[in-house]
Amino acid sequence: MNKPSVKLLIHGAQGRMGQALLRLCGEEPGCEVVAAVSRRNPSQRVVDGVPQLSTGEMNGASAFDVAVDFSLPEAFDAVLALCVERKVALVSGTTGLLGAQREAMEAASTTIPILWASNFSIGVAVLHDLVRRAAAALPGWDCDIIEMHHTRKLDAPSGTALTLGAAAEQGGAHPKYAAIRAGDIVGEHLVQFTGQGERIELVHRAMHRDIFARGALHAAAWLAGKPAGIYTIADMLGDKIGLDSTPRSR
Template identity: 60%
Template sequence: MEEPLPIRILIHGASGRMGRALLRLVAERPELQLVAAVSRSGQPLAEAPAGVPVLPVEKLADAPDFDLAIDFSLPEGFGPLVAACRAKGAGLVSGTTGLSEAQLAAMDEASELVPVLWSANFSVGVAVLRALVHQAAAALPGWDADIVESHHVHKKDAPSGTALSLGQAVEQGRGSPPHYASLRCGDIVGEHLVQLTGAGERLELVHRASNRDIFARGALEAAVRLSGRGPGRYDFGELLLAGGRP
């Protein structure tokens, strides 16, 4: 039986923290073949494997053919990437947060043509946390609900995308949204506390990330799971539960 062809990957936002981690860790996945990286400057990156072109964002259209893009960039670069994925019939795995309503709508439109997976957090633990939060909120609809998230001082959006996704799980469980609090301090990778408080008792569900590599490895896993699927919007947790590639 012939081995399946490797999945050709383009990394968008390659000069950022997540992009550099992806460049380092992609070699751990033999199913994936990195064919190009895109960064704001287009300058060579030490983490990029030898022979892999690093393109400036203005040259995205010149990228070699790819099967799937992994995107951790800024909102201003999101539109051209979605257009490139549509033009090449390539899937999209994105963790870019702070997207506008128009950008979210463009992602929905693209999903009619290509497979799309957007997640605010690619930690396997957070995917499980969302399920637990939904269950707890449904069981305790009358309790107060609060989400406190902490990140490094350079993170711009607040509340974080992960906090908002956990808030959606709360609202889906009990019918009303939680309150949010955001902290930006030091070099915290990411911490999320979901607190449900009743009379005389409190339930806390917490996830702490101590290493950014967990998110990069999760995004690479998502790319493998998304490859070969038809057009549509996909959920990271559901792909994890579904098993391997189709």
């Protein structure tokens, strides 16, 4: 028997990631977008069979299983509140969240499953683990994180850079950051460990943002129906890459 389709609300649908999600969801079996939500009023009410809504109209969206959010911090509160109200899952890649918004997400995880990640690439999940282990093995070495993105990216350092920095801190390092905004760079992260007379570089380069969109869609399919709690990409991947896969239920 075929599994029923996972019904998705895409929040931030007019952004680059939102557009990639809408395009790729049409290619993924078992994936159905029931609403595409954007800050601006839509010029068309239905595009390729998908209802188009503004943020102010989001409460009128059809029933959905998971909201997939790639928006801006100022838009995050509304989609989190809607998910709590409807008791459905939230997958979010929105970076630059304030401390109060993170606290609200933690509180919401007592009633709904949430997976937030600064990066939905499997390669970055592996890099996170490598950085932690390298930092632990290289006490006293300098640690620098250099990230590069397109000129339209607002937050700096990137959420991924800060997540990699947290991994370095877990290993005992004290990372410093540098951010470059140039052209249409999708995303590049270099974590550099420098000692006396030698240097180690760990690099991840994203060639196309489809890798993030596909990862988010896989996360949405995986998260649908899970118990309330905070989940990570590591939980989704299990022990395949040697990361802690215990979700933090609240």
